[in-house]
Amino acid sequence: MDNKNLKIGNITLKNRLLLAPMVDVTDSAYRELCRDSGAAMAYTEMIVVDSIINENEHTKKLMKIDKSDKPSGIQITGDNIESFRKAIPYLKRYDIVDINCGCPSSRIKECKAGSYLLKDPEKIASIIKLLKSAGLIVTAKIRLGFDKDESIRIAKTIENAGADAITVHARLANQGNDVPADWKKIEAIKKSVKIPVIGNGDVFNAEDAKNMLDICDGCMIARGAIGNPLIFRQALEYIEKGKKTDISLKENLSCFKKYIELSKNKDVIDIPRIKYIGSKFIKGARGAAELRNKIMHLSKYDEILLFVEELIKKCD
Numbered sequence: 370m371d372n373k374n375l376k377i378g379n380i381t382l383k384n385r386l387l388l389a390p391m392v393d394v395t396d397s398a399y400r401e402l403c404r405d406s407g408a409a410m411a412y413t414e415m416i417v418v419d420s421i422i423n424e425n426e427h428t429k430k431l432m433k434i435d436k437s438d439k440p441s442g443i444q445i446t447g448d449n450i451e452s453f454r455k456a457i458p459y460l461k462r463y464d465i466v467d468i469n470c471g472c473p474s475s476r477i478k479e480c481k482a483g484s485y486l487l488k489d490p491e492k493i494a495s496i497i498k499l500l501k502s503a504g505l506i507v508t509a510k511i512r513l514g515f516d517k518d519e520s521i522r523i524a525k526t527i528e529n530a531g532a533d534a535i536t537v538h539a540r541l542a543n544q545g546n547d548v549p550a551d552w553k554k555i556e557a558i559k560k561s562v563k564i565p566v567i568g569n570g571d572v573f574n575a576e577d578a579k580n581m582l583d584i585c586d587g588c589m590i591a592r593g594a595i596g597n598p599l600i601f602r603q604a605l606e607y608i609e610k611g612k613k614t615d616i617s618l619k620e621n622l623s624c625f626k627k628y629i630e631l632s633k634n635k636d637v638i639d640i641p642r643i644k645y646i647g648s649k650f651i652k653g654a655r656g657a658a659e660l661r662n663k664i665m666h667l668s669k670y671d672e673i674l675l676f677v678e679e680l681i682k683k684c685d
């Protein structure tokens with residue numbers, strides 16, 4: 370694969386690296402941090418379509434996008450076609466609408482959404498056709514199957530329904546992260562469909578990202594970007610110039626500070642979220658366990674900001 374860009378519908382991304390949608394992580398502040406570091410695309414966290422049409426206040430916050438959030442992406446899930454139909458007017462402002470067909474949480478599966486949709490690829494196809502008929506650019510993020518691998522059949526159904534791209538998290542819905550993502554399945558899907566295939570699962574460094582791009586069209590990063598947004602810069606330097614670079618603790622902590630400040634500027638402050646994400650940024654610091662414990666006991670925005678400023682000073 371030697372093309373530098375990834376085209377989804379009529380949108381050409383500036384490179385082939387994408388930030389994965391992540392509940393409690395990819396708010397607009399975190400998306401901006403990762404886009405600044407080089408991610409070509411980022412999505413809201415997964416949002417259930419019924420909460421969109423109910424105009425739930427919390428959901429409205431999650432759905433907010435601003436000028437820096439381009440191309441914009443929303444990830445949605447649900448089980449009721451009528452709810453997807455009603456959600457269409459709210460989806461029109463996004464460049465790309467991604468359908469979550471992979472979430473394994475029991476709360477979501479009980480609603481017959483997320484990975485439950487993998488049991489009924491025709492239903493996924495109906496959702497795609499509906500959204501495409503409204504003129505939207507539509508992608509689907511799948512796992513390999515619900516409890517057995519049916520990935521080729523699912524991917525072909527999604528392609529035939531008119532999807533503009535497919536993201537494959539190369540695990541079954543009943544597999545945890547202790548089971549390695551099966552990239553061979555991503556390769557097989559890439560050979561079976563013509564729409565762009567974005568590979569996802571176990572990309573933790575620049576080399577992993579390059580290897581993923583060798584087998585498919587795009588590389589989506591989730592856990593590898595939590596507390597490590599500069600992974601996108603590192604990956605681009607490696608892919609484009611063959612350069613392997615390190616990130617200092619000071620630089621990474623400065624990213625955390627920026628995240629905290631962006632949260633305020635964008636009015637998306639969520640203290641538990643900031644603390645969770647902060648604990649991941651601290652990972653490489655000396656005495657990380659103690660520092661994590663400290664941050665978890667803070668409760669005010671200014672306290673957390675001061676805490677990270679002092680940590681940054683100590684790096685000098």
Ligand SMILES: Cc1cc2nc3c(=O)[nH]c(=O)nc-3n(C[C@H](O)[C@H](O)[C@H](O)COP(=O)(O)O)c2cc1C
Nearest residue numbers: 389390391392414415538570571572590591592593
């Ligand atoms: C904290 C967290 C939240 C997640 N939330 C979502 C989500 O909202 N939508 C989604 O499609 N996948 C979600 N995922 C799954 C990731 O997008 C990704 O598919 C999975 O973690 C595998 O990629 P990785 O190995 O790069 O982490 C989440 C994962 C994590 C760790």
